[in-house]
Amino acid sequence: MPELTEWLFHKSVALRIPLSVHIDLTMRCNERCIHCYRVVEQRPELTTAELKTLLDDVARAGTLYLTFSGGEVFLRKDLFELVEHARRLHFDVRLKSNALLITPAKAARLRALGVRQVDISIYSADPAVHDWVTKAPGSLERSLEGAATLRDAGVTVKLNCPLMKQNVGQYKEIRGLAERLGVLCGFDPMITAKNDGDRSPVALRITRNELREALQDPALNPQCGKPAAVPPGPDSVRGDLDDIPCGASHNACYISAYGDLMPCVAMPIACGNVRDTPFAEIWHRSPEMLRVRSIRIRDLHTCSSCAASPFCSRCPGQALVETGDLYGPSPANCEHALVGAQVAGSPVIPASMLRRPPSAPHTAVAHVVD
Numbered sequence: 001m002p003e004l005t006e007w008l009f010h011k012s013v014a015l016r017i018p019l020s021v022h023i024d025l026t027m028r029c030n031e032r033c034i035h036c037y038r039v040v041e042q043r044p045e046l047t048t049a050e051l052k053t054l055l056d057d058v059a060r061a062g063t064l065y066l067t068f069s070g071g072e073v074f075l076r077k078d079l080f081e082l083v084e085h086a087r088r089l090h091f092d093v094r095l096k097s098n099a100l101l102i103t104p105a106k107a108a109r110l111r112a113l114g115v116r117q118v119d120i121s122i123y124s125a126d127p128a129v130h131d132w133v134t135k136a137p138g139s140l141e142r143s144l145e146g147a148a149t150l151r152d153a154g155v156t157v158k159l160n161c162p163l164m165k166q167n168v169g170q171y172k173e174i175r176g177l178a179e180r181l182g183v184l185c186g187f188d189p190m191i192t193a194k195n196d197g198d199r200s201p202v203a204l205r206i207t208r209n210e211l212r213e214a215l216q217d218p219a220l221n222p223q224c225g226k227p228a229a230v231p232p233g234p235d236s237v238r239g240d241l242d243d244i245p246c247g248a249s250h251n252a253c254y255i256s257a258y259g260d261l262m263p264c265v266a267m268p269i270a271c272g273n274v275r276d277t278p279f280a281e282i283w284h285r286s287p288e289m290l291r292v293r294s295i296r297i298r299d300l301h302t303c304s305s306c307a308a309s310p311f312c313s314r315c316p317g318q319a320l321v322e323t324g325d326l327y328g329p330s331p332a333n334c335e336h337a338l339v340g341a342q343v344a345g346s347p348v349i350p351a352s353m354l355r356r357p358p359s360a361p362h363t364a365v366a367h368v369v370d
């Protein structure tokens, strides 16, 4: 973390300031992506007036970074009104979009409003694969046109690509595409379950071997080629037991298109609804929010003694969605940590993959991984 960002992170955690707020403006979308986590409900989405009040409240709470996402944000007729309001409140605004509805006029307006970045989901450089993922014919071509239009208007663009079984072999082509366009790009091998617990998207996750191959590429894994962390001895404990697992509920939160306030978009724990209760009251007093905020690494029953933690970016939301246990490991993160350790030449094994054989004495452990 650069120095100023690190200072901001620690300061906001200490002062309970929701530095980063992610708001889904709508669950409607003009694509039907096979891995999407969104769940469309029958409840009405927040209105323009409700969202403006929310933005006012969030500004008073000290928020700096604001992400508008969805669904497809450009399906909201009031998007520019909301962005204008957000910029008047001096938020640093970032949008997530598939860019299908971008026009030169919209791109110019985003630039004039000072939107920091637009993240565009791209699944392949091959239209057959991308359009199969989105279930929207012609979507790759249109999304790339949108990206180029934004770039030409002077808006920073980043192509985001979740790696799945269907596209893992193509990340180099996507990187080439981004380079030719002159835009940023990023990859994420973590496909999550849906927010209602439906685990069907998890079947799209890449295999251990595919993950190993991807992590051997320094462009995807900056740690690749660097010396491995020294594995702790069998009785050693982590040095970060008093740390928080992540910023969720401490300096970051998520508000759904229906007004539910949650610690993070990846952690579906509704702490209250901004339609019924002001933002600040939920943020400071909701029992659910306070429970998540009270958790420290030492409270995690398996991860607190895990030798593979230097290779792990455990996501508590992921652990909750995958296993129902906010205090436990996330099997997907364990898998990632194991492969990351192997790629770095470290022999450590995630604590979740160690178990006592039934007849063994209490001190012995057996590896259950290859």
Ligand code: SF4
Pocket: 245, 246, 247, 248, 252, 264, 265, 266, 267, 314, 315, 316, 317, 318
């Ligand atoms: S680690 Fe997971 S729960 Fe925590 S902020 Fe990141 S995505 Fe959200």
Ligand code: SF4
Pocket: 302, 303, 304, 306, 307, 308, 309, 312, 313, 314, 328, 329, 330, 331, 333, 334, 335, 337, 338, 350, 351, 352
């Ligand atoms: S590798 Fe698994 S057990 Fe170890 S810290 Fe990460 S999530 Fe926890």
